[in-house]
Amino acid sequence: MATIIDVAQRAGVSIKTVSRVLNREPHVRDAVRQKVLEAVEALGYRPNQSARRMAGRKSFLVAYLYSNPSPAYTTAVQSGAARCCRELGYxxxxxxxxPEDEDLSPVIDRLVSTLAPDLLLVAPPISDDADFLALVERKGTPLVRIAGVVPGPGKIISVDDREAAYRMTRYLIGMGHRRIGVVRPPEDHLSARARFDGFVDAMEEAGLPVDPKCLAPGRFTFESGKSAAARLLARAERPTAIFATNDEMAxxxxxxxHDMGLSLPQDLSVAGFDDIxxxxxxxxLLTTIRQPLEELGRLAIIEGIGGTDAPRPVLDYRLVERDSVARIG
Amino acid sequence: MATIIDVAQRAGVSIKTVSRVLNREPHVRDAVRQKVLEAVEALGYRPNQSARRMAGRKSFLVAYLYSNPSPAYTTAVQSGAARCCRELGYxxxxxxxxPEDEDLSPVIDRLVSTLAPDLLLVAPPISDDADFLALVERKGTPLVRIAGVVPGPGKIISVDDREAAYRMTRYLIGMGHRRIGVVRPPEDHLSARARFDGFVDAMEEAGLPVDPKCLAPGRFTFESGKSAAARLLARAERPTAIFATNDEMAxxxxxxxHDMGLSLPQDLSVAGFDDIxxxxxxxxLLTTIRQPLEELGRLAIIEGIGGTDAPRPVLDYRLVERDSVARIG
Known part of the structure; x- marks a missing residue:
C-alpha cells in the first residue's frame, strides 16, 4: 500500500506539500497540485482516513444530489464520480x-449537519436551481455544478452544448437536408437551451431559413417527442430530418x-443528443451527440476535491454516426 | 420536528423500546418493531445522528455495491434505497x-474500515458472488442481497423469477403461440436462470414440447439478443414468438x-423481462415483466436496518402488456 512518502517522492515534492494539497490548503501552485494528484492517482494512494476523520478535519464524503429524470445520465455521472472518489480516498x-415537489432545504440541512460532506455535486436541472444555489451559498459548502449555466456559487463542469448542436446541424445539412425540424428543450433547462441556439447558428451560416413551423416544444420525455413529431410530420411539406434536443425525445x-408507417431512415432522418x-x-440505431458523462463525473470530483482556480474545463463531445440519418437529394 | 417521545406515543410503546428498535437490539417482538418503524416513518422522525455518531455506535451509512451492467436497474434500486435511508435517518x-476484473477485497476492506457502514446492500450478480459472500461473512457486516439465490450471509429480497416467467409463457400460449423461442440468461446469473425454469414449467403444463432448436444462449446484452434472434429466425419453421429473459436482449x-424486414408484432411477437x-x-413498445425495483431497494433497507427475522419477503411482479405481442392462429 502506497504511503504519503511514496507520493511525495513520485511527485518530487515534500511530504508537507502533499499534505497541503490533500487538505486543499491555499497557496499551492497549480502545477505542483497537479503533480501531486497525478502521483496520488498513479500510486492508488489512500490517506489514512480514520485518523484524519477523528481529527475532525474532513468527512471524506462527497454528496451527489440529482433529480435528472434520465437514469442513464445520472448513473454514468455517478459512476465516474464514485470511482474517482475511491482513487482519492473519498x-x-x-x-x-x-425539486418540483420537494423542498431541498431540509435535505441539504440534514446532509450538511450530519455528514458534513467535503463537497456537494449536482447535475441539471439542480445545477441552475436558484433556491438551491442560494442555500448552498449560505452554508458555504464547496460545490461543483455539472452543466450549470447561471452565475452562482461553485465550479461548473460542462460540455459546449451550443457548439455540439451546431455541429450536428451542420452534419444534417451536409447530408443534404434543408427542411430540418427541431424538438426544443424545456425552458428551465438552461444548458440544453443552448442546443437550440447552436441549431440556429448552423442554419444561418448555411443561409437556410429557420421556419417556425418546423419547431415544436418538448419536455425531454419520450411522449413529448412523439407528440412533437406528430405535429411536425402532419405538415404537407414535412421535414426530411428532425433534430431532437435530447435522446428520449428522438x-x-x-x-x-414507425406508427405512421414511414421507412426509416429513408423517409425521415432523426438525430438526438446525449447518447443514452x-x-x-x-x-x-440513433445518431446522436455523445456527452462524456463518466468523465464529467470524474472531472467534477478532481476539480472539487483537489481542484485549482484554473478556468473551468469544457469537455469534448463526439458526434456518433449510427443508422438514423440518411443522405438525401 | 418529531422527537423520540412522539414516536413512542404514536407506537404506544416506551422510549426505551423505540431506542432498542432503532439500535437493532435483539429481543424486540416483530409486531412491536413494526409499529415503531411505522411511527418513525409516519412522523418523519430522525434520530439525532451527530450525537449518536459521536458516541461511536453507528455510522448511519448504508453502502450499496453494484456492478449491474443495466443502469436502469441500478438506479431504480438505488433511488428506492436512498429515499428509504433518508426516512430512517441514514x-x-x-x-x-x-467484479470480473476487480478484486472486491480492498474495496470492502476500505469501506468497512473507514466508513463502518451499518449495512451493505448488493445487487446481482454480486448477490451470488462466492468470494464476496465469504469476505462479508468474515467481516460480519450486516448484509442484504437483492435477488440472491445461493446460501450465504445476509438477508435476501427478491421477486419470484420462476413464477413470473411461467406467467409470461402462459400469456404467450394464451395468445395462440406454440413455437416459442427463448433467449436464455447467462449461466452465472442464478436468479435469472429460474426464468428459464418457469418457461419450461408453462410449456410442460400446456403439453407443448421444449424444442432445443428454439433455445439460444444470451449474455443479457442487446447484441447477444440480436445474434440469438438471427439464429432462431434463420430456421425454416421459425418461432412465432420469442421470450427473451431480459429486456436488453428483447x-x-x-x-x-426490423433488420430482416419483418412486420412487428404480426410476424413475430417479442416479450422481455425487467421493464427497463x-x-x-x-x-x-415491449410487453415485459415489471419488477418493482424501487420497492426492492426500499424493502432491502427496511429489512436491513429495522428488520425482523420473519421469512424473507418475496415481492410482486406484474406482466405489463404493451404492443409487442400479437394474438395468432
Whole structure:
C-alpha cells in the first residue's frame, strides 16, 4: 500500500506539500497540485482516513444530489464520480431529490449537519436551481455544478452544448437536408437551451431559413417527442430530418414515424443528443451527440476535491454516426 | 420536528423500546418493531445522528455495491434505497465495482474500515458472488442481497423469477403461440436462470414440447439478443414468438426482426423481462415483466436496518402488456 512518502517522492515534492494539497490548503501552485494528484492517482494512494476523520478535519464524503429524470445520465455521472472518489480516498453519498415537489432545504440541512460532506455535486436541472444555489451559498459548502449555466456559487463542469448542436446541424445539412425540424428543450433547462441556439447558428451560416413551423416544444420525455413529431410530420411539406434536443425525445420521434408507417431512415432522418444507452437498443440505431458523462463525473470530483482556480474545463463531445440519418437529394 | 417521545406515543410503546428498535437490539417482538418503524416513518422522525455518531455506535451509512451492467436497474434500486435511508435517518454511499476484473477485497476492506457502514446492500450478480459472500461473512457486516439465490450471509429480497416467467409463457400460449423461442440468461446469473425454469414449467403444463432448436444462449446484452434472434429466425419453421429473459436482449430481438424486414408484432411477437425504461421508448413498445425495483431497494433497507427475522419477503411482479405481442392462429 502506497504511503504519503511514496507520493511525495513520485511527485518530487515534500511530504508537507502533499499534505497541503490533500487538505486543499491555499497557496499551492497549480502545477505542483497537479503533480501531486497525478502521483496520488498513479500510486492508488489512500490517506489514512480514520485518523484524519477523528481529527475532525474532513468527512471524506462527497454528496451527489440529482433529480435528472434520465437514469442513464445520472448513473454514468455517478459512476465516474464514485470511482474517482475511491482513487482519492473519498466516498460518494447519493441523494435523489424531486425539486418540483420537494423542498431541498431540509435535505441539504440534514446532509450538511450530519455528514458534513467535503463537497456537494449536482447535475441539471439542480445545477441552475436558484433556491438551491442560494442555500448552498449560505452554508458555504464547496460545490461543483455539472452543466450549470447561471452565475452562482461553485465550479461548473460542462460540455459546449451550443457548439455540439451546431455541429450536428451542420452534419444534417451536409447530408443534404434543408427542411430540418427541431424538438426544443424545456425552458428551465438552461444548458440544453443552448442546443437550440447552436441549431440556429448552423442554419444561418448555411443561409437556410429557420421556419417556425418546423419547431415544436418538448419536455425531454419520450411522449413529448412523439407528440412533437406528430405535429411536425402532419405538415404537407414535412421535414426530411428532425433534430431532437435530447435522446428520449428522438426515440419518441422514431416511434411516431414507425406508427405512421414511414421507412426509416429513408423517409425521415432523426438525430438526438446525449447518447443514452437506449440509443444503442432502438431501431434504427440513433445518431446522436455523445456527452462524456463518466468523465464529467470524474472531472467534477478532481476539480472539487483537489481542484485549482484554473478556468473551468469544457469537455469534448463526439458526434456518433449510427443508422438514423440518411443522405438525401 | 418529531422527537423520540412522539414516536413512542404514536407506537404506544416506551422510549426505551423505540431506542432498542432503532439500535437493532435483539429481543424486540416483530409486531412491536413494526409499529415503531411505522411511527418513525409516519412522523418523519430522525434520530439525532451527530450525537449518536459521536458516541461511536453507528455510522448511519448504508453502502450499496453494484456492478449491474443495466443502469436502469441500478438506479431504480438505488433511488428506492436512498429515499428509504433518508426516512430512517441514514445515508446511502455508492460503490460501483466490476467484479470480473476487480478484486472486491480492498474495496470492502476500505469501506468497512473507514466508513463502518451499518449495512451493505448488493445487487446481482454480486448477490451470488462466492468470494464476496465469504469476505462479508468474515467481516460480519450486516448484509442484504437483492435477488440472491445461493446460501450465504445476509438477508435476501427478491421477486419470484420462476413464477413470473411461467406467467409470461402462459400469456404467450394464451395468445395462440406454440413455437416459442427463448433467449436464455447467462449461466452465472442464478436468479435469472429460474426464468428459464418457469418457461419450461408453462410449456410442460400446456403439453407443448421444449424444442432445443428454439433455445439460444444470451449474455443479457442487446447484441447477444440480436445474434440469438438471427439464429432462431434463420430456421425454416421459425418461432412465432420469442421470450427473451431480459429486456436488453428483447430489444436486440426487435432490432434483428426490423433488420430482416419483418412486420412487428404480426410476424413475430417479442416479450422481455425487467421493464427497463428503454422498453417504453422502443417500437413496438415491449410487453415485459415489471419488477418493482424501487420497492426492492426500499424493502432491502427496511429489512436491513429495522428488520425482523420473519421469512424473507418475496415481492410482486406484474406482466405489463404493451404492443409487442400479437394474438395468432
Amino acid at each position: 466516498h460518494l453519498v447519493v441523494e435523489p431529490v424531486l 426515440l419518441g420521434v422514431l416511434a411516431q414515424a 444507452p437506449a440509443t444503442r437498443t432502438c431501431w434504427p | 445515508h446511502l454511499v455508492v460503490e460501483p465495482v466490476l 430489444l436486440g430481438v426487435l432490432a434483428q426482426a 425504461p428503454a422498453t417504453r421508448t422502443c417500437w413496438p
